[in-house]
Amino acid sequence: MPEQVIESFEVERLRILNEKGEADSSLMPSFSPDEIKKMYGLLVLSRIFDERALSLQGEGRLGTYASFRGQEASQVGSALAFDPSDWIFPSYRESAVFISRGYPLDRLYQFWSGDERGMRVPDGLNILPISIPVSTHILHATGAAMAAKIKKEKTAAAAYFGDGATSKGDFHEGLNFAGVYNAPVVFICQNNQWAISLPRERQTASRTIAQKALAYGFAGIQVDGNDVFAVYKATKDALEKAKEGGGPTLIECYTYRMGHHTTADDSTRYRIAEEVESWKEKDPILRLARYMEKNGLLNEESKKSIAEEAGKKIDEAVSGAESMPPPDLEEMFTYTYHSLSHRERKEMREISDGPG
Amino acid sequence: MPEQVIESFEVERLRILNEKGEADSSLMPSFSPDEIKKMYGLLVLSRIFDERALSLQGEGRLGTYASFRGQEASQVGSALAFDPSDWIFPSYRESAVFISRGYPLDRLYQFWSGDERGMRVPDGLNILPISIPVSTHILHATGAAMAAKIKKEKTAAAAYFGDGATSKGDFHEGLNFAGVYNAPVVFICQNNQWAISLPRERQTASRTIAQKALAYGFAGIQVDGNDVFAVYKATKDALEKAKEGGGPTLIECYTYRMGHHTTADDSTRYRIAEEVESWKEKDPILRLARYMEKNGLLNEESKKSIAEEAGKKIDEAVSGAESMPPPDLEEMFTYTYHSLSHRERKEMREISDGPG
């Protein structure tokens, strides 16, 4: 047995819907027309949310904002696969996950305008506030999944993160714990090819993100992240497996960040226009629209009315967010601890003695 | 291309010398008889060093000590593969690496007696002080290797660590950086099946440690860690590859911790005697001795004289260590910064005003 092969592995890639809008029927989940329309509606709503956020930011009405343009299918497709009882741990680029989960749109704008109250998640909605530090929330998803298992509840947890996040120790520890405890958790990596200015190839020398799961003894799969059906199916399968006791899954949604990293970024400094251009044809909404058109689920008219309806929701959300009264100064102290500390009480008095 | 295999991988295991002392000549590196005798001598010296340390500790003459019994081949075999210009980043269980590198034996005992001066590495010896925090020094090896590459020097770096260390984020970040920068570094994991009381299967769900390299885009190999030839060969190959620009390698030395975790540990609390017993037949020194006896390189007499010579060296080292004067109080301050801070100077005065 001197030189002996002791393990062998494969990594798969899943795509259902191609760029022409043709679906592989052997893999296609059974969606009702309404479900597909719902998907499309959410993709469009998300896109408009994003566009409006960018323009509001340009007018100084929002703070720094992270656009998810191009990643709508990865977010909507996966988010729709969850049960309401599942727990979602998002990062900062997941507005479409929040939207798909039914998060109040005005609160999202409120958050991005620099107001913590926007992340006061409504009771009963199982999603965490945005995690600003990259990768670190992955461990929380694993922990929640471990807790679900301990409590013998059939819920799963999921963390969303980017390709850059896979480099950090928390990713490693989170996936390793998940493997060891066989926790019902799904790791959803939106590999959008960039981490600010760092291209995917310089982030890690592994050829796929999916294969990183091998290090933890469970499966990783790459999906076409601009194919809403494939993302949905991969997530659904992973969630079912998790809840059946099959353990964690790493899903790499292979997609692209069409915009700048955030509104504070200028991506022309580090990437070429042709690359961005080449992804336009792969647009996830375009692709679903083509499929729907082919299958009589969408026409020019319905397209327009869906967009209009979404636009109206966004209008309302913006005015809702902008009509919220500013936070009380006390807000700053109220949530540090369960109840105010002696010191905080003194400091609050100091502050309310007058400005500054 | 719906469901498509996009990557496939294999993990190999290397063994040259079996438990009966038979070597696979097709894989055997070309050692001179003297080289083999040197290996054997170091294995024996290390074993005696370790045994003496345990008995000194029992007598209260050393502090808490970490025995490496059973892991001698992993340490000596790998350490001998380095050039003097290579840089070694050890953990706390690598006394035999220090010994093979020519580290003064008395300083090792001095260290374990609770005296920092024992880790004053002699000038010109490229090894770092023991890293007590597990896993964290792996990054230093990667950094040193990156530096060697930047400076265009043909040196490699190596980190030694245990199976437990692979769970920590620093392992992940260290290996990922190494992959990205194609750094000349070798990661030597002594998988001794236990991390204090945690068995390997509960440390990670991956079936081998070696396969973790796949996550970073470079090769991992498992070697029989009780086979000094295989360990040597794997390390030598990895070092050569590294220096030729071939990048990093992860080597999993599959071995066993025969003793307690440290002298402060009682391993009967968590593992069964039969398991320990079953590894006795795999003893790395026994195995090399059998090989040498078969090949006329060792007999009862030379065996005895080697042991005696080693014993003498150890005696000298112990009395050397024990005759060192205690450290000056000032020692405590001298090395905090390059030169004493104002505050330290005041504090030093306070202390030298009298005890306490």
Added chain:
Amino acid sequence: MAQVNMVQSLNQTLAEEMERDPNVVVLGEDVGKNGGVFRVTNGLYEKFGPERVMDTPLAEAGIVGTAIGMALYGLKPVAEIQFMGFIYSAIDQIFSHAARMRTRSRGRYRCPIVVRTPYGGGIKAIELHSESTEALFCHMPGVKVVVPSGPATAKGLLTSALREEDPVVFLEPTRLYRMIREEVPEGEYALPLAKARIVKEGKDVTIISWGSMLQRTVKAAEQYDAEIIDLMTLSPFDEETIFASVKKTGRVIIVHEAARTCGLGAEIAATIAEEAILYLRAPVMRVTGYDVVMPFPKLEDYYLPEETRMAKKIEEILRY
């Protein structure tokens, strides 16, 4: 009431609270079969099983990070960090997440984890096994820091920590684990957090101390009419008890094992100077570890504040 040491007291408290509240779970390195390297979790694995007493992989951020996730899900996780010297890689999880979950979600989520860790020197251990960097955690809003000084306070404070709404860093003085035996109340026994304890009343000088240093402080002060305060909760700390004592004695010494610079002693001294300076008859003085890396066993006795050093300071302040 039985005479027990601190390890036993902590162990019993954990067992009792786990009995009482099925949501309490324990996780950390070697806390299971091995019962923890100091045996604080001894027998819990056998009693409550592997789901509630989890031996984790070797990863401190992982331990605290998964504990945070568990807390969010509704459990009450007690994470053990094997030695305080290894908490640094979990600081990010504590500071960036545990401390902020409540404020980040404007009260929707809370993160009531307890992070237990042995701290302090005096056990002749090697590097990073003797840290006492409690001040780091006191600087971070949203975290509470609690330190018992003996078996009884260990029970009272751990019980409260386990019922807290906020994350608690719970520091256990390694040197005292088995040194002191005392009577510990049986059954429910909770000491309120953020309240200090007057160990001994006195008129001439107030000595504020905690955890590992308390027992030495008491000894050092035997000959004096000193009021000794065991701070117990370091953050947020009990200013009221301190001020009341300062008003009485006019002299204050703070004793801690941590390095002087930016230790908690500085904050206490600054607070007293700010708010009670008119009562002071001498400058607030500190007896602390030095501003150096905690030395190895051969020198650690010179690093750690001990009775002679404390007594000298008491003499000095009384002469002032």
Added chain:
Amino acid sequence: MAQVNMVQSLNQTLAEEMERDPNVVVLGEDVGKNGGVFRVTNGLYEKFGPERVMDTPLAEAGIVGTAIGMALYGLKPVAEIQFMGFIYSAIDQIFSHAARMRTRSRGRYRCPIVVRTPYGGGIKAIELHSESTEALFCHMPGVKVVVPSGPATAKGLLTSALREEDPVVFLEPTRLYRMIREEVPEGEYALPLAKARIVKEGKDVTIISWGSMLQRTVKAAEQYDAEIIDLMTLSPFDEETIFASVKKTGRVIIVHEAARTCGLGAEIAATIAEEAILYLRAPVMRVTGYDVVMPFPKLEDYYLPEETRMAKKIEEILRY
């Protein structure tokens, strides 16, 4: 001498030192082609190439940990942490290794890395982009902490940091990056570490401040005969300059942006109280951030000490 802002000054200093010393290398997230998110490393990649200006994977412990390895090998690495809020996961590498390499090896090895990071609020950023937890690093022996307050001190201090024998945490006040333009000496210009700077002499009160707060402090004190000290090196800090000023004015205010409890202000106050109390005509006072998590943009103006709050405190101490 040209009028430049702090970003330009830091950028030029890095370029000059990289020119002078081939061992200086820069590493961090987006420091290469992108020139850093604040453009402090702008143009260095083009000038010195990818081997000396390394865009790293997203991993803060990785950045500092590999920098330590590089330093051990003989390079002079300058690691950038994109925002101070992300330094927490690298604290273990800084505390457990960089700070200890010299003492651990009894002087055989040194670890002269520089960890640069933007710190402080006032730029309307989201969570963890406005931290000012300098005190954490001041509590750790073996690390130096340096903070410039404008373009000129930025050059002088960064030059010295880049020539230091010990690890330096170098904090750059984000709010001031582009706010102040001033003349910066051309060519070699090094300000000694561990030395404070008297920005303005005065008789009535000493105000100690640094980094992000200095410019506001100067404005707030305009109407008063205040002596203003820019501390510049926070650890080890310059007691001599402080004591000399205290002796003159008898009144001290310390201003920092960080949360009050266990901030560096506490240490300075405690030190003054211990060693110069007889010169004090009023308690040492502090104007600081509050003991809460740094709020989001909508409330951050209320968190950050500004001129009115400072002026009030000056009035208070002068009345004392």
